[in-house]
Amino acid sequence: MSEIPVTSKGPYTGPYNGPPYDGRVRHRPKHNFLNFILRTLTALGTAAAIVTLLLSNEHRTYSGVRLSAKWRSFEALKWFLVANAVVFVYSVLGALVSLFSICARRGPLSYSPTAWLTFLFDFLLANALVSAATAALAVGWIGKHGVPAAKWTSVCGGFNSFCNRIEGAIIACFIAWLFLALSAAVAVSSLHNLGRRRN
Numbered sequence: 001m002s003e004i005p006v007t008s009k010g011p012y013t014g015p016y017n018g019p020p021y022d023g024r025v026r027h028r029p030k031h032n033f034l035n036f037i038l039r040t041l042t043a044l045g046t047a048a049a050i051v052t053l054l055l056s057n058e059h060r061t062y063s064g065v066r067l068s069a070k071w072r073s074f075e076a077l078k079w080f081l082v083a084n085a086v087v088f089v090y091s092v093l094g095a096l097v098s099l100f101s102i103c104a105r106r107g108p109l110s111y112s113p114t115a116w117l118t119f120l121f122d123f124l125l126a127n128a129l130v131s132a133a134t135a136a137l138a139v140g141w142i143g144k145h146g147v148p149a150a151k152w153t154s155v156c157g158g159f160n161s162f163c164n165r166i167e168g169a170i171i172a173c174f175i176a177w178l179f180l181a182l183s184a185a186v187a188v189s190s191l192h193n194l195g196r197r198r199n
Contacts, residue, residue: 043088045175071166119187137170
């Protein structure tokens with residue numbers, strides 16, 4: 001292994017023909033800033049989905065009978081709420097870490113192990129989020145169009161507000177999923193740059 005010669009006047013500052021620098025810290029201002037923006041948008045998207053879902057309950061009275069449409073009545077919507085809540089907390093924490101990374105000039109995307117871990121969590125939670133969104137979409141589709149073969153009629157004709165808010169929550173969830181998927185892509189880009197610098 002080559003060594004940097006040291007003279008009486010201090011370290012040698014001429015050309016260095018030794019092995020490339022293999023330190024793992026790589027400050028990427030653009031990656032950290034983009035990561036902060038994407039995680040903030042993910043948090044906002046999941047927050048919008050959660051609030052819209054929680055406010056979706058609707059009550060109507062027909063011929064003296066009080067009827068209700070509640071999100072708690074559907075297991076898929078419960079999973080939808082849990083998935084969005086988990087991703088919201090994760091995104092808020094991730095945004096705070098990204099903000100710290102911008103200020104400290106180092107963070108999870110500056111190291112290969114933590115960049116891999118970030119990508120893994122982003123990938124898993126993005127899949128959980130899209131799973132919850134598609135499950136809620138299936139319930140919403142049945143609620144809006146019914147299933148004639150099974151003699152299930154549409155309920156959205158009597159509970160328009162409920163169905164519209166569920167639809168809005170699903171759209172917000174899909175938007176949040178897109179931002180989380182882009183966050184995973186940023187982690188992959190950081191891993192690519194870290195690997196390239198080591199070669």
